[in-house]
Amino acid sequence: MLKNLRSLARTFATTASEETTQKVDISFLRPRHRIIASGGIPPLQFDFERERDSYRERFGRYGLASGVPVEELFPTAEEIEEEQALGLYREFNEVKKEYNELQKKKKEAAVARLAELEKNLKKYPSALAKYEASLVKQEREKDEKELALEKRIRDIQEYFGYWMDPKDPRFEVMLQQKEAEEKKAAKMAKRDEIQKKRYAENVQ
Incomplete structure (x- = not known):
């Protein structure tokens, strides 16, 4: 009877200890990460881990103990020829x-x-x-035409009594107005000259 009680107490203590251990582990790490944290080498689980870059990283970290096939760490002859043809290196x-x-x-x-x-x-x-x-x-x-244009600009500015930039749109209007007045004055002068000639002929 006493022996059975001791066995029962031992079983209860072991179960309680396991439950306590499970409750104390609050890291929530996956088994893979627990292996890494404890300094072990995690197994290959994913497809990308079997690619050459991952193989190289794994071999560089764990060495020969990683179980990586060393011959797969190096490029093939075809890849070397392609790199040489492209001139990448x-x-x-x-x-x-x-x-x-x-x-x-x-x-x-x-x-x-x-x-x-x-x-x-x-x-x-x-x-x-x-x-x-x-x-x-x-x-x-200087070209005579340019000098004549400069004189024309000065005459217009003197005629209207104030300075104005030749690039101003109003300047073109004033130029046309001045030319119209000059044409009118020239026409009147020509008419007066004709009248004077006629008068002189009649007097004779």
């Missing part, structure tokens, strides 16, 4: 040589540019004098 010495040549060309271009600037700087006084002389020449050789 180049040898370091080749890139270094190209970089040095590029830097050399840049340096030579900079030296040539400085030499050109020094040469132009020596020519600057004569070039400036030539440019200023050309400006003076342009002022002297």
